[in-house]
Amino acid sequence: MKKIICISICICMITTVFPVINAVNESKNNEWFFYPSYENYSPKGMPDFDQKQNNWKDPYNHGWTFCGAVSVANIFWYIDSSYSNSYGCPGDNEDIFPLVLNYNAQGTPIPGLNKDDHNFNNVNDLTSVWDHEKGIFGNELIERVAWYVDTNGCRTGNNIWGTPISSMHQGVSKWLDDAGLLDYFKLEIKYPKSITSNSIMPSGNHISSYFSNNTHGNLVGSYDFLETEFPISSTEDLTFQNLANQIINGSFVVLGLTGYDEDKNVYISHWVSVAGVNINDFQIALSDPYFDNANHTNDMTKHNDASIVSHDIYRVNNTSPFPDEKDYFWLVDYLNIPNVYTIVPAVFIITPLKDNIPEITPRSYFIKPDTNYLFLNDKHIMKTLFGNTVVIGDLAIEANAYSREGIEKIEFYLNDELMHIDDVFPYEWFWDDTSFGRFEVKIKAIDNTGIISENEMIIWKFDL
Known part of the structure; x- marks a missing residue:
């Protein structure tokens, strides 16, 4: 009852x-x-x-x-x-x-x-x-x-x-x-x-x-x-x-x-x-x-x-x-x-x-862009109507990760192709290539013991 x-x-x-x-x-x-x-x-x-x-x-x-x-x-x-x-x-x-x-x-x-x-x-x-x-x-x-x-x-x-x-x-x-x-x-x-x-x-x-x-x-x-x-x-x-x-x-x-x-x-x-x-x-x-x-x-x-x-x-x-x-x-x-x-x-x-509560394993995450938002020339504009992440123009992809052992580097991938490696916070990759269509952006964080954490998101990108 x-x-x-x-x-x-x-x-x-x-x-x-x-x-x-x-x-x-x-x-x-x-x-x-x-x-x-x-x-x-x-x-x-x-x-x-x-x-x-x-x-x-x-x-x-x-x-x-x-x-x-x-x-x-x-x-x-x-x-x-x-x-x-x-x-x-x-x-x-x-x-x-x-x-x-x-x-x-x-x-x-x-x-x-x-x-x-x-x-x-x-x-x-x-x-x-x-x-x-x-x-x-x-x-x-x-x-x-x-x-x-x-x-x-x-x-x-x-x-x-x-x-x-x-x-x-x-x-x-x-x-x-x-x-x-x-x-x-x-x-x-x-x-x-x-x-x-x-x-x-x-x-x-x-x-x-x-x-x-x-x-x-x-x-x-x-x-x-x-x-x-x-x-x-x-x-x-x-x-x-x-x-x-x-x-x-x-x-x-x-x-x-x-x-x-x-x-x-x-x-x-x-x-x-x-x-x-x-x-x-x-x-x-x-x-x-x-x-x-x-x-x-x-x-x-x-x-x-x-x-x-x-x-x-x-x-x-x-x-x-x-x-x-x-x-x-x-x-x-x-x-x-x-x-x-x-x-x-x-x-x-x-x-x-x-x-x-276990020992925390490495975990990576995107800081920017926010999911389900429209970005215009690297600026956060508004939430999208259908829940897609849409980028018009260039965009700085920002990421972070945590690990008890410390982070050695974060790798940035575009449709499984390695585009950039950053080993200093803030971890970022400036995406300024001419691109049109649907892309999978993936980050791969590697801590100081070699343990890897991956995260990915789908972005629709259109250049002006």
Whole structure:
């Protein structure tokens, strides 16, 4: 038997006109569990990337809506760091683990010297534009995650705000599959036992009076809920203690937050990453894509540096504020608004199956051209109508590869004929021959032990 669950954690539209938030500032003592630091790329534990960048707003109400994508990106970056070279540093050009790759950011490498998977502008590069209304989508980590999890319907064209929980599950599954890692992670959606289609999820839309004059984007209650079927057997007590124990035992959690008043009007729907827990004192530390209370900055791009974090701490109340939903826990003082309760109606959990993750074999991939796009004289123009990759004029073919042993060279083939060899990153071949028709372009990456990884794509090319 199944029942239909309406999950309302599907938007993150937050504004700067909130009253000041009262995060708890207790010191981190021995009662705390924080994800350990990795000096290479996650020197402060869980990263704390920011969603208020690059016009990452929904095209309808212009609210900041990338909280889901940012929360997932935090976890991807952290996991990638844990399996990478422990002596590495951003810009070292060592792309060892395939969860986060070098996305060849357009701007100057920060901090450099090389374009690299753990450079700060591989998280987000301001020279790479995101404009949903014009169909222009960026290229770096957070924007790629947003595409996978279908934030604001950017991938499917669906009329949604933010990131529905089912889209998050589907997008993360696809990302792991594309990285060759799907079999090595467990993905879960959890929610309280008492949740029903008539439960804590409201049926209407509420816009708080706090935001009537907001110029940064309205905070809007989510009414376009996605109905998702979950087997009854998948429900369990979503208590703070159960969740904290799972975190301590190695899982990573994207926490859904929804703020309701006593009449269940919505004030906020938001995703955050968990950075740490104190199971004895009922406290939780968040990498919050919007709020930075412990380490405030007015320059949101600074948080693209994983060494700059604001792990905001809140008290947890295990007693639901709503008598008919007794098994919800909520965060005290997350919103400093009288009689508004920030409850946790759902969580998305990523658990590495650590004993099963193999030594990563070499893997090659194309950076440019993007599949299913039209290029004109080496410039990215638009998505093609029938899903073909079409090139008019010349094109620089760009590729990359990763291996624990390092890459010796990448060979470029055109219809199985060797055209170029490049042994220095960025690996590229400038295709300027007069060509007409359908071609198979193949890259062959060879690591320093001689192991080969191949990848190919079909390109239709026409010269002017």
